[in-house]
Amino acid sequence: MMQYGMYIDQNRCTGCFACVVACKDWHDVPAGPVSWIRIKTIEKGTYPNLFAAFLPTACYHCKTPACVSACPVEAVTKRDEDGIVTVDQDACLGKTECGECLEACSYDAPQFETGDDAKMQKCDFCIDRWAEGKKPVCVMSCPMQALDAGPLDELKKKWGSVRETEGFTYDETLAPSILYKPK
Amino acid sequence: MTEEHADSKDKIVHTVCNSHCGGTCDFNVHVREGKIIRIESVPEEDGRPSMCLRGHAYRQRVYSPDRLLHPLKRTGPRGSGEFARISWDEALDTVAGEMKRIKAAYGNAALLHFCSMCDPHLLNHVLAFHSLLCNFGGYTAPWGYISCEAYAFSEGVTFGKSSKIRYSGHTPEEYLESRLIIMWGWNPATTEMGSNISLSLARAKEKGTRIIAVDPRYTDSAAVFSDKWIPIRPGTDAAVMLAMAYVIIKENLQDHDFIDRYTAGFDKYKDYVLGVEDGVEKTPQWAEAISGVEAATIADLAREYAREKPAILGTSFGPGRTAFGEEYHRMAEALKAITGNLKRENYAPKVKNFGLLPPFPFLPNQVEEGAPPRWNALPSRGPSVNSSARVNVSSLTDAILKGKAGGYPADYKFMWLSNNNYLNQLGNVNKAIEAFNKLEFILVTEQFMTATARYADIILPVCTFLERWDIMPAMDVFSTKRSDFTILNKAIEPLGESKSQLEICQALALKLGITGYPDQSDEELVRSMAEMASEAKKATSEAASKKEDSVSKEPQFRTQSGKIELWSGIAEKMNHPQIPAVPKYIETWESLNDPLAEKYPLQLITPHFKRRAHSQFDNLPWLRELQVQAISINSRDAEARGLKAGDMVRVFNDRGEVLPQGGWYSPDENGIDYGGCANVLTNNVISPGGSFASHTALVQIEKVVE
Numbered sequence: 001m002m003q004y005g006m007y008i009d010q011n012r013c014t015g016c017f018a019c020v021v022a023c024k025d026w027h028d029v030p031a032g033p034v035s036w037i038r039i040k041t042i043e044k045g046t047y048p049n050l051f052a053a054f055l056p057t058a059c060y061h062c063k064t065p066a067c068v069s070a071c072p073v074e075a076v077t078k079r080d081e082d083g084i085v086t087v088d089q090d091a092c093l094g095k096t097e098c099g100e101c102l103e104a105c106s107y108d109a110p111q112f113e114t115g116d117d118a119k120m121q122k123c124d125f126c127i128d129r130w131a132e133g134k135k136p137v138c139v140m141s142c143p144m145q146a147l148d149a150g151p152l153d154e155l156k157k158k159w160g161s162v163r164e165t166e167g168f169t170y171d172e173t174l175a176p177s178i179l180y181k182p183k
Numbered sequence: 184m185t186e187e188h189a190d191s192k193d194k195i196v197h198t199v200c201n202s203h204c205g206g207t208c209d210f211n212v213h214v215r216e217g218k219i220i221r222i223e224s225v226p227e228e229d230g231r232p233s234m235c236l237r238g239h240a241y242r243q244r245v246y247s248p249d250r251l252l253h254p255l256k257r258t259g260p261r262g263s264g265e266f267a268r269i270s271w272d273e274a275l276d277t278v279a280g281e282m283k284r285i286k287a288a289y290g291n292a293a294l295l296h297f298c299s300m301c302d303p304h305l306l307n308h309v310l311a312f313h314s315l316l317c318n319f320g321g322y323t324a325p326w327g328y329i330s331c332e333a334y335a336f337s338e339g340v341t342f343g344k345s346s347k348i349r350y351s352g353h354t355p356e357e358y359l360e361s362r363l364i365i366m367w368g369w370n371p372a373t374t375e376m377g378s379n380i381s382l383s384l385a386r387a388k389e390k391g392t393r394i395i396a397v398d399p400r401y402t403d404s405a406a407v408f409s410d411k412w413i414p415i416r417p418g419t420d421a422a423v424m425l426a427m428a429y430v431i432i433k434e435n436l437q438d439h440d441f442i443d444r445y446t447a448g449f450d451k452y453k454d455y456v457l458g459v460e461d462g463v464e465k466t467p468q469w470a471e472a473i474s475g476v477e478a479a480t481i482a483d484l485a486r487e488y489a490r491e492k493p494a495i496l497g498t499s500f501g502p503g504r505t506a507f508g509e510e511y512h513r514m515a516e517a518l519k520a521i522t523g524n525l526k527r528e529n530y531a532p533k534v535k536n537f538g539l540l541p542p543f544p545f546l547p548n549q550v551e552e553g554a555p556p557r558w559n560a561l562p563s564r565g566p567s568v569n570s571s572a573r574v575n576v577s578s579l580t581d582a583i584l585k586g587k588a589g590g591y592p593a594d595y596k597f598m599w600l601s602n603n604n605y606l607n608q609l610g611n612v613n614k615a616i617e618a619f620n621k622l623e624f625i626l627v628t629e630q631f632m633t634a635t636a637r638y639a640d641i642i643l644p645v646c647t648f649l650e651r652w653d654i655m656p657a658m659d660v661f662s663t664k665r666s667d668f669t670i671l672n673k674a675i676e677p678l679g680e681s682k683s684q685l686e687i688c689q690a691l692a693l694k695l696g697i698t699g700y701p702d703q704s705d706e707e708l709v710r711s712m713a714e715m716a717s718e719a720k721k722a723t724s725e726a727a728s729k730k731e732d733s734v735s736k737e738p739q740f741r742t743q744s745g746k747i748e749l750w751s752g753i754a755e756k757m758n759h760p761q762i763p764a765v766p767k768y769i770e771t772w773e774s775l776n777d778p779l780a781e782k783y784p785l786q787l788i789t790p791h792f793k794r795r796a797h798s799q800f801d802n803l804p805w806l807r808e809l810q811v812q813a814i815s816i817n818s819r820d821a822e823a824r825g826l827k828a829g830d831m832v833r834v835f836n837d838r839g840e841v842l843p844q845g846g847w848y849s850p851d852e853n854g855i856d857y858g859g860c861a862n863v864l865t866n867n868v869i870s871p872g873g874s875f876a877s878h879t880a881l882v883q884i885e886k887v888v889e
Contacts, residue, residue: 011385011388011389012382012385012407013407014372014373014381014403014407015403015793016235016236016372016793017236017793017794017809018224018233018234018235018236018239018376020236021239021240021809022223022234024239024240024805025239025240025805026221026223030804031804031808032808046818047401047817047818047819048412050401050406052403054407140223141223141233141234141239142233143233143234143235143376143379143382144381144382144385145382
């Protein structure tokens, strides 16, 4: 099965939020609790010996996604052709009634609006853009060119096989489709 | 460049962002049925300015429910926010009537106009207003860049002209070739997102360039790019640089050849550095006591900068926005020169703009006719900017309050504010309010009900740049390289009754009876300007190909000596104790040695914030949710006050009180600002060379007990 994934050079991320807002604009996600991609800030040390790093965090379209197996109604599925994990909002039971995917995911990828009938939504790896021959909007909006996306095998050849970085632990069971240049 | 999408009815319109951040990022605006549905960056060229978070949120700005869509007249007291909708005709009649009345009663000098200066679009900017007002008999214009006047002054007295490269003094290409980059008060990860500066710094680091950040704050740039962070007290940069010069000269690390060939006045500069002039040796120990930077660190930095060539001393405008901030920039240029790290090529002629001038009728400003130059005029500047009839931006508030009696050129009665949020941004807000209340008439052209707009008598609604045409020239400044002019295409029709700045000027020209002001549409004007520029460019390139390489790339410095002046003849002629002929460290007002520091022991600086460009964009939901505007304070100072992260604090001094949680001035009935506008606390006192000293202020901070 083909598996698409993402590469992130954490040394380059300045925490500028261009990807976050570009994602919201492209996918028309309103301001609020839902953000398909978020920036984590990692801070360490005491003055004057300080350390800070940023880490973009979206859905890792895991090889063995916990959200897919957790979903009681098969609303979350993994596509054969590219390994992208998508959600059928019409089938989704919602956070209040179910919320199993949120429980199952270690990476907070499932996102819900407020309100009892909120259905799960998350990063869909810009399926619509791939169809037009474009990489995801987060990748293409990054002024630091810190992100890349594509078939995971190709990414490994290009960027190496490091799977952990500051602020991210690789879960062997889930096998998230992510590569890093760690800080 | 507007293309129809093959498989849909969407139109993709290309334009260039103009949001006063220094960047000029390309936008691909996706439009469906007359409405913007999304905005995409244009990434195909490597290193091209790339949209920031604010650009990506621009759709929310266009369709913000807060947009002003109709002319308004004030119905309550100034600042109350009480307005009534009126017609364009009534609004323009009122404005024209007031302008004529004030001109007849007090003369044209009583009319102030203030427009921001940074955006490079030509039709809807300062030239449109300037032409209109000059054709009305003239007006009082301010002088001085709020952002970078200290830098401009330093360039003016040291080189007699400006560098092409305004940020850091070096091109991003130079970063990649350098062995050392010192980021001195320079935080491009936050302040220069619309450029390839940060990307180039990352690439330099990847290539092995050592990067050192000197900054009072551990900034995002320090965190991402630097190998070492050197914290420093605000306002003391020049002292540390002086001590670096001391080490370099004492250890004979200077570039003798560069100094001999290209500079003048080294001996006098050296006499000051070594203490021959004033008996004070500017040793690292001397600078440590002033700056808090350890002497050994200063000495190491000096040796590294002098030896690891090519090295970049990357300056920024921020440290220049202090009292005597001119000396920070001058001292940096001196350090660059004595180590031979100064790039003379960056002073070569600028990119030609091929006669791209809007067809406004330009007349001299009659208010400035016959007025002598200011005492601190710079030969690198034009006679109008140098005119003593102008008022420095830092002094505008004081000038309005005191007028002729206070030594200013005129009594001011009318102010037109366009493309800016004066009240929020120009320091000492409470004093500015006093000044605004003294004016007989205030006209504000705006998109939103800003702090400034609330004090207007008439507000005219302006559309965004996505709702009109414009054109920008070829550029090789602000790290933006565009070898040709760029058309800013109109994406959608203006919302509501809003109009472009150009249309407002055109409409006012009719009401004021001004003839010759262009009456064509913005699109027609852009098309004819583009055509003229293309022809001029063709003629220029034909002429150039005939005499190839005849243009010298050797920079011509317009100083008295024709060289880079470490002892400045231009500064000497100003004959002012705080504008020394050689760059010096001058202690700021409101320094930690000021008796005021007993009451207000903390130095306040007001850095830029990612989700705003100045006060712009503060009201957009996509941006508001990203970051909370909060005070950053050293953990030691916080502990001493019993503060922990997330506590609400009050910040105060004699000028006002702020509860920091935002950016827009929003006072309660007692004048305490709950909007978090730091300029309630900053001062607006001019530094002698014109620096806008907003980073020089003492405050106290206390926890708010619920």
